[in-house]
Amino acid sequence: MSGKFSRKTLWLSVLFALMLLLPQFVTSRFYMDIVIRVLLFSFIGVAWNLMGGYAKQLSLGHAAYFGLGAYTSTMLQINYGISPWIGMIAGGGVAMLASLPIGALCFRLRGPYFTISTIAMAQVLMLLFLKFRDFAWGAEGTTIPNLGDAPWMMQFEEKAAYFYIALALLVVGLVVTWAVERSWMGYYLVALGEDEDAAQAIGVNVPKMKRHIYLISTFLTALAGTFYIQYIYFIDPPTAFSFNISVEAALVSIVGGIGTLWGPVVGTVLLEVTSTLLQSWLGGGHGGVQLTVYSLILMAVILWRPAGLLGLITDVYHRIFGNKQQSEQEAALDG
Amino acid sequence: MLVTVAQALINGLLIGGIYALVSIGVTLIFGVVKVVNFAQGEIVMAGMYTSYFCATLLGIDPLVSLLISMPALFIVGVCLQHFLIRRVLKLGDMPQIFLTFALSLLLTNVALLLFKADYRTIQTSYSDTAIHIGPVYIAVAKLIAFGVAMLLSALLWVFLRTTDLGKAMRASAQNPEVSMLMGINPDLVFAVAVGLALALAGAAGSLLMPFYPAYPMVGQVFILMAFVAVVLGTLGNVTGALIASLMMGVAESLGIQFVGADSGLIVVFVMFLVTLIIRPNGLFGGKRR
Numbered sequence: 001m002s003g004k005f006s007r008k009t010l011w012l013s014v015l016f017a018l019m020l021l022l023p024q025f026v027t028s029r030f031y032m033d034i035v036i037r038v039l040l041f042s043f044i045g046v047a048w049n050l051m052g053g054y055a056k057q058l059s060l061g062h063a064a065y066f067g068l069g070a071y072t073s074t075m076l077q078i079n080y081g082i083s084p085w086i087g088m089i090a091g092g093g094v095a096m097l098a099s100l101p102i103g104a105l106c107f108r109l110r111g112p113y114f115t116i117s118t119i120a121m122a123q124v125l126m127l128l129f130l131k132f133r134d135f136a137w138g139a140e141g142t143t144i145p146n147l148g149d150a151p152w153m154m155q156f157e158e159k160a161a162y163f164y165i166a167l168a169l170l171v172v173g174l175v176v177t178w179a180v181e182r183s184w185m186g187y188y189l190v191a192l193g194e195d196e197d198a199a200q201a202i203g204v205n206v207p208k209m210k211r212h213i214y215l216i217s218t219f220l221t222a223l224a225g226t227f228y229i230q231y232i233y234f235i236d237p238p239t240a241f242s243f244n245i246s247v248e249a250a251l252v253s254i255v256g257g258i259g260t261l262w263g264p265v266v267g268t269v270l271l272e273v274t275s276t277l278l279q280s281w282l283g284g285g286h287g288g289v290q291l292t293v294y295s296l297i298l299m300a301v302i303l304w305r306p307a308g309l310l311g312l313i314t315d316v317y318h319r320i321f322g323n324k325q326q327s328e329q330e331a332a333l334d335g
Numbered sequence: 336m337l338v339t340v341a342q343a344l345i346n347g348l349l350i351g352g353i354y355a356l357v358s359i360g361v362t363l364i365f366g367v368v369k370v371v372n373f374a375q376g377e378i379v380m381a382g383m384y385t386s387y388f389c390a391t392l393l394g395i396d397p398l399v400s401l402l403i404s405m406p407a408l409f410i411v412g413v414c415l416q417h418f419l420i421r422r423v424l425k426l427g428d429m430p431q432i433f434l435t436f437a438l439s440l441l442l443t444n445v446a447l448l449l450f451k452a453d454y455r456t457i458q459t460s461y462s463d464t465a466i467h468i469g470p471v472y473i474a475v476a477k478l479i480a481f482g483v484a485m486l487l488s489a490l491l492w493v494f495l496r497t498t499d500l501g502k503a504m505r506a507s508a509q510n511p512e513v514s515m516l517m518g519i520n521p522d523l524v525f526a527v528a529v530g531l532a533l534a535l536a537g538a539a540g541s542l543l544m545p546f547y548p549a550y551p552m553v554g555q556v557f558i559l560m561a562f563v564a565v566v567l568g569t570l571g572n573v574t575g576a577l578i579a580s581l582m583m584g585v586a587e588s589l590g591i592q593f594v595g596a597d598s599g600l601i602v603v604f605v606m607f608l609v610t611l612i613i614r615p616n617g618l619f620g621g622k623r624r
Binding site: 056058105108109111113115116117120123124128131247250254258287289290291292295296302306 | 365371426427430431432436437443444445447452551559566600612
């Protein structure tokens with residue numbers, strides 16, 4: 001056990017060191033942009049997966065919190081000159097506050113109807129931000145004033161800086177997931193994800209658990225919102241509350257492996273690499289190609305590999321390197 | 336004032352008939368197969384494009400191409416049930432939700448690839464005509480759409496009440512295990528239920544075509560309405576879905592009239608939220624789900 005643990009730690013350290021050095025090797029802004037997108041969407045997937053994967057509360061409305069995070073930091077920055085670093089945390093707080101009433105409503109429903117109510121909630125928030133022009137620029141949105149190289153305002157000349165922020169976010173997300181997975185809460189969540197009534201019957205406080213994991217998940221999602229808007233320098237309701245954000249958060253987790261630590265990361269890498277390859281083969285101007293391919297991959301995964309592709313990869317790895325016993329141990333550890 | 340209200344009521348009721356066709360389909364599939372079809376809106380879109388191309392390429396009126404879109408989508412529905420939904424019935428929420436969701440994404444984006452994001456409309460002889468009753472006017476195309484929608488809903492109701500297959504469907508919705516023991520073939524019943532649901536959505540598409548533009552994302556409008564209507568009208572309840580759809584059409588129309596052109600959906604969602612708070616099982620629901 002201890003030998004295996006150290007081997008796993010070793011691999012992770014090597015991977016982390018390689019990631020830290022990555023900006024030294026990848027100098028093209030185009031490829032750096034792809035890497036940043038992969039990190040960001042992995043992080044959003046990780047945040048979604050805490051609730052959607054472990055507790056099986058399949059939300060398709062996480063864009064609500066992405067948008068709230070984005071708008072909170074942007075409004076604090078433009079109206080009061082407050083740094084997005086503070087705005088980011090404030091956005092997380094706003095998202096957590098919003099998750100309480102929204103959760104109280106949506107958790108009354110189960111299964112597909114929970115999913116539908118989360119979509120409706122995210123839509124309502126987007127419509128409100130579109131409608132109330134005086135409050136937050138309405139449909140026109142606004143650009144973030146470009147201050148050049150201003151680290152305190154989360155603005156950088158080099159893409160490498162954004163890369164490190166996205167990497168840090170992902171590490172935070174993974175560490176939180178790792179901690180939740182190993183806590184009592186993790187076991188409660190998996191139990192209620194399997195069967196809510198049974199979990200309640202054996203003494204799990206199901207409403208409280210749902211509320212708590214929703215708080216964590218929405219906080220993290222809001223951080224991603226702030227980062228994204230700072231990265232693209234523009235905000236409007238359809239961008240901040242984009243349904244695609246909700247979809248992609250769920251998609252990367254399911255394709256990679258729902259309810260696993262590394263699933264969302266694996267899913268994002270696979271999907272983003274596929275989409276980049278497609279774009280370079282077909283060139284631009286083919287609206288719809290990316291999501292067509294994503295939806296086909298999603299369908300294939302659901303029909304043939306509902307546990308996600310992470311399991312497939314570890315299986316193949318162990319088939320090549322042998323040692324079946326170890327593969328089972330690792331599978332158990334990965335959840 | 337009274338005239339504006341009457342006008343908004345009529346417009347809302349007429350479009351509510353179309354919403355009804357979509358939500359009856361969703362609630363029928365849920366009632367019988369116990370799966371929510373997230374792709375129902377895209378089936379409306381498919382019905383619209385079918386009628387669009389029938390009209391532009393073959394010169395067939397949308398009301399006639401109803402006879403093409405409905406059987407075509409019935410067959411699509413049978414195949415959808417047989418080749419896709421059937422395979423996830425024994426699995427949990429995640430595969431059931433995300434399989435039809437993936438289908439919805441697929442259809443939207445394939446449409447985007449094939450037809451681009453353009454809005455496509457067709458002009459029929461009755462597209463711009465209206466009946467005037469005093470100061471209130473009724474668009475003929477919408478009136479026809481409403482009439483056919485109500486006729487189809489009534490036919491479905493009669494089918495479910497009087498035919499053997501319809502009764503088998505209701506039995507199977509109430510208790511799948513027992514109905515199977517009574518000799519009802521679930522595969523057949525499920526396939527017909529999904530087929531009928533898709534045929535209704537296809538009919539909605541054809542009926543919309545004379546007065547509503549077709550574009551790849553058009554399904555989203557209708558699926559959101561349908562979802563709210565099936566929750567409001569109590570899941571799996573066909574009559575409930577019909578009444579709730581008409582109510583939502585009216586609510587949306589009053590919202591547009593009195594709160595602002597972009598507020599129709601907000602009013603509908605507020606209704607949805609209020610219902611969730613007061614009656615989470617819908618307006619016609621008994622036991623908690």
